[in-house]
Structure formats: C-alpha cells, structure tokens
Amino acid sequence: MSTVLIVVALVVVFAAVVAAVLYVGPGKASGRRGRGLKRRFGPEYERTVALHDGDTKAAERELAERVTRHGDLRPRPLSREAREQYVALWAGLQEQFVDAPRQAVAEADRLLARLAEDRGFPAASAYEEQVAALSVHHAHYVDGYRRVHRTARADAGTGTSAGTGAGTEELRAAMVDARRLFEALVTAQPEDHARHAPRRPAARGHRVHAPWPKGSGA
Incomplete structure (x- = not known):
C-alpha cells in the first residue's frame, strides 16, 4: 500500500472515531436533559409532568423555559433586622391561627409574597x-x-x-407546608441557591421554626 493510501485510511479512521465520540443522538440528548431536570426540580418535575397529562417532553420544555x-x-x-422582623411576623401568625385560622392563612400568603x-x-x-x-431555586418547597x-x-x-371554605385541618396543613418555604427564604444565603438539593434551612443559632401554639393541634 502506498504512503498516500495509508495516510488517507488513517484520516478516515480518525474522522470516524471523532464522530463517534462527539455525536449524541437526539434521544440521548433528550434523556440527559430530562435527568438533569429531574435532579434539579425533584417533586416539581413530577407535578409538571402530571399537569401535562404525562407528556414528559412538554413538561421538560416548560421547566427548561x-x-x-x-x-x-x-x-x-x-x-x-429584616430577618428578625420576618421571623417575628411568622411567629405571630402561628399564634393568630388559634383564634383566626383563615385570617392567619391569608396573611401568611401575603407575607410569603412580600418576603420573596x-x-x-x-x-x-x-x-x-x-x-x-x-x-427554579426552591423546587422542594414552592x-x-x-x-x-x-x-x-x-x-x-x-x-x-357561608361555612363552605377550607376546614381548620386543611388550613393548618397549608400553613405547615408554607412554613418550609418561609424558612428557606428567611435563612438561605445567595450562594445556597446554586445547590438544588433540599437542605435544612435553619442553621444553628438561627432557628425560625416557632412551635405551633399549645392547643393548635399541629
């Protein structure tokens, strides 16, 4: 075999190897993106898939957007000062829940919106x-x-x-769920949001989990 043919053969083989290494089919790329979104969003991923009636591609497009x-x-x-004020306000809502649960839930909704x-x-x-x-930043609590x-x-x-609203147990459950996001927002530092795994938001010396008042049942 001539030197020219040998060189050509080597070039062809090298090109084939490079193509095999670099090429990722659409299915593999999509699967890899889906796994990344699952890790990032956790329960939010499953919720979004359910909202799209099981259409994972549509759900992943929404999450990617x-x-x-x-x-x-x-x-x-x-x-x-702001952190201490928010903690005091939330503790006050938990106290208020005993006598006025509906008002406490409505104010908790507004407090979370303002804190965010x-x-x-x-x-x-x-x-x-x-x-x-x-x-995107608090998928496990949102x-x-x-x-x-x-x-x-x-x-x-x-x-x-009218007496047709949520019952006390439903109101209490909503407050308990919302408190998880409150704790994450009131204690997390900016660099914490680069990590997408769930974590205990309250560090030692900064507990924000005020217990539910005695008699609330929570």
Whole structure:
C-alpha cells in the first residue's frame, strides 16, 4: 500500500472515531436533559409532568423555559433586622391561627409574597412569575406557597360566613407546608441557591421554626 493510501485510511479512521465520540443522538440528548431536570426540580418535575397529562417532553420544555428565564437570578440577602422582623411576623401568625385560622392563612400568603419579593424574586403582584422563579431555586418547597395561596383565595372567594371554605385541618396543613418555604427564604444565603438539593434551612443559632401554639393541634 502506498504512503498516500495509508495516510488517507488513517484520516478516515480518525474522522470516524471523532464522530463517534462527539455525536449524541437526539434521544440521548433528550434523556440527559430530562435527568438533569429531574435532579434539579425533584417533586416539581413530577407535578409538571402530571399537569401535562404525562407528556414528559412538554413538561421538560416548560421547566427548561423556567430555568432560562430565572436560572441566573441571584437572590438578595436580608439584613439581620429584616430577618428578625420576618421571623417575628411568622411567629405571630402561628399564634393568630388559634383564634383566626383563615385570617392567619391569608396573611401568611401575603407575607410569603412580600418576603420573596424582598429576596429579589419577581414582584408579589406577578404571582405566577414569582412562583415560576421560586420553583427554579426552591423546587422542594414552592408547592407549599401554592397551597397556602390556593387556600387563601378559596376562602376569600367563598366567604367565611357561608361555612363552605377550607376546614381548620386543611388550613393548618397549608400553613405547615408554607412554613418550609418561609424558612428557606428567611435563612438561605445567595450562594445556597446554586445547590438544588433540599437542605435544612435553619442553621444553628438561627432557628425560625416557632412551635405551633399549645392547643393548635399541629
């Protein structure tokens, strides 16, 4: 075999090897993206798939769009004074729940919206966009915010005098779920949001989990 043919053969083989290494088929790329989104969003991934009636591709497109819009958001830190004020306000809501659970849930909804806005998330007036951003950075806790928001709106729509709103146990469950996001927002530092695995939000010396008042049953 001539030198020219040998060189040509080597070039062809080298090109084939490079192509095999670099080429990733659409199915493999999609699968890899899906696994990444599952790790990042956790329960939010399953919730979004269910909302799309099991269509994982549609769900992954929606989640990927959220990351594109909000993935670069860097939450602002709270001052020590602001943090202490928020902790006191939430503790007050837990005390208020004993005598006025519906009002406590409605105020918890507003408090979370304001806290998220203070941390640099979209404005409280843009609820859906605020939740979308929170889902990117607090995927394991954001559904608690949705729950307390739904409960507060349902009671506002039915009126408490009719007796058709949420029961006390449902209201309490909504508060407990929402508290997880509250703790994450009030204690997490900006660098914590680069990590997408769930973590205990309250560090030693900064406990924000005020117990439910005696007699509340929670």
